[in-house]
Amino acid sequence: MAILVVGSVAYDTVETTRERRERQLGGSASFFAVAARGRGPVRCVGVVGDDFRESDLGLIRSSGARTDGIVRRPGASFHWSGRYHADMIERDTLATELGVFADFQPEIPRDWLDSEYLFLANIHPTLQAQVLDLVTGPRLVALDTMNLWIETTRPQLLEVLARVDVLLVNDGEARMLTGERSLARAAAAIAAMGPGRVIIKKGEHGALFFGRDSVLAVPAIILDDVVDPTGAGDSFAGGFMGSLAEAGATRGDGDAVFRRAMIDGTVTASFCPEGFSVEGLMGVTDESYARRKAVLEGMMIP
C-alpha cells in the first residue's frame, strides 16, 4: 500500500570536523523516501528550484520512490547549511535559504490522493492541514513538527494534531509543546491533543513509543563512526512508515504492529549517519538490514 510523503526536498551544505560537503541531497522527504526503500511504494510531494540536479531526483527514485509530485519552480532550491561540533550531535545552523520552498503549496497528483499512508514531514502546520483536506481517507497519518512551529504557529499546529494518528517529535519539542518535564506526562498530554500514538526521538539515546496501552523504549544502535547525522530522524520515519505499510497497519490496530515498526525505524535510521546525505541509506541491503536488526534485538531482549 502506498505512502504519501509531503516535505522538503533540499540541498544541504554540511561541515563536520573532518569534511565539508556542498549542496548534497537533503530534505525530509528525500531522507524519508530513500529510507523507506520502496516499501509502500513511496510517493514524494515537494518543490525544488531550477538549480536542482535531475540526478538528485534520480537518487530518490533509485530507492523505488516516485518523484512525480516534486514540482520544479523558477528560483533556488531550499538550502540548509550547518556545522557539526566534534561530538557529532550539537550543530550550528549557518544558513537557511528557503528559496522556492517559501511559497510551497503542496500539489498532489490526482491518482495519489487515495494513498493509504500519509507522512506529513516537518512543514508549516497549515500546509499539513491542507494536505489532510485533499487526501481521501488514509488508513494512517503521521506528523513531524519542530520547535519553530510550536512557538510561532501553535493554534494551527494544535488544529492539525487533532487530525493525526502518530506524532513524531524529539524530547525537547515534546516538553516545549506540553510544558511537561516528564516525558510520560508529555506523551499523555500529546495524546490528549489527538495523536493516539506518540514517538519521542532522543537521537543517540534512541526513541520512546507511547502507544494505546504500552510503552516501548528502543535504544539507538551504537555506531563505531558517525559521518553525518543529518536526516536520521526522517530516516527513522521512513523505516517506521515503511514497516506499517508493509504490514497493512491501520489506526485501529493494537500496539504490536507499531512496536515492530519502531524496530524497523531504528534499524533504518542507524544507517543514515554512516554516510553523507543519503549515502548511508543507499548502501543498505537485505543482508545488512537483517544483521543490524539482530544486533538491535540482542541489545533489547534481557
Added chain:
Amino acid sequence: MAILVVGSVAYDTVETTRERRERQLGGSASFFAVAARGRGPVRCVGVVGDDFRESDLGLIRSSGARTDGIVRRPGASFHWSGRYHADMIERDTLATELGVFADFQPEIPRDWLDSEYLFLANIHPTLQAQVLDLVTGPRLVALDTMNLWIETTRPQLLEVLARVDVLLVNDGEARMLTGERSLARAAAAIAAMGPGRVIIKKGEHGALFFGRDSVLAVPAIILDDVVDPTGAGDSFAGGFMGSLAEAGATRGDGDAVFRRAMIDGTVTASFCPEGFSVEGLMGVTDESYARRKAVLEGMMIP
C-alpha cells in the same frame, strides 16, 4: 553470599526547586546498601564523624545491611551540598566538606575479608587498591569512579582497573577515560584496561552493558515525578550487585546473569529519585518491585 561495599557514608544537603533538605543520609555506601535490600547480605565499610546520628546508621541497618565496618572518628561527617536545576538532572555543587572522610583508611572487620562480592564505590583509587589487597579472593569485584580520579590520579586508577571485573561509569566519564567519542569504542578500550564488563550509566536515558560477547541497552523507567535523583547511580549498583550475589554469579559466567542484573539494577534505581535521601528505596516492597520489573520488561521486549 555476602557483598562488601567500601564507600562514603555522608550527609547531603539537597535543594530542588520545590524543597530543601538539610543533612539527610547520603553517600555511596548508604545508597548501595539500602538499594541491595538485604540481598547478599551487605557489609558496609566507611567512616563517619561524631556528628553522625545513630538513627541514620539504623536506617542503613533496617535494610538488612551490617554497619560494623563504619567507624566513627572525631570530627565532622562528609557533607555534600548541591542544588538541582528545574530539569532535575543538572546540578550545582555548593559545597563539598570532606571532614573525617579526608583521612579515610578502610578498615575491614576480619570476618568480612572473605566476602564473595566486592563493590568499590567512588573513592580514591589507591584506597580501592588497598581494599583489594586485603580481601581474600572475592568471586567478583565491581568498581565505580569519577572524573576527579580520571583527571588527577590516572596511573593509580589504571592500576586498580586492571584488577576488577566490572567498571561502572557514566557516559562522560567513559569518554574522558578513553578519549573515545563512540561509546562502543570507549567500552572496548576500557575492557582492554582490565574490566571484562563495562556498564555505562546514562541517567534518564538508562544504561548500557558491554559484556564478553553481547551488548544490552536498558532504558530508565520513566517516572511521573522526580523528587531527588541523588544516589540513583549507587542504587543501580546496589541492585546490580544484589542480583549477582543472589544468583551466585562469578566472573567466569557468561553474560546472561549480568544482563539480568542490569534489569535489577535499573528497577532498583528507579525508586531512588522518588524520594529524598534513601526514602524512595526504603518504601520498596516485593510487590512494588515486581510490578516495576514488569513495566521495564514491557518497555524492552519488542
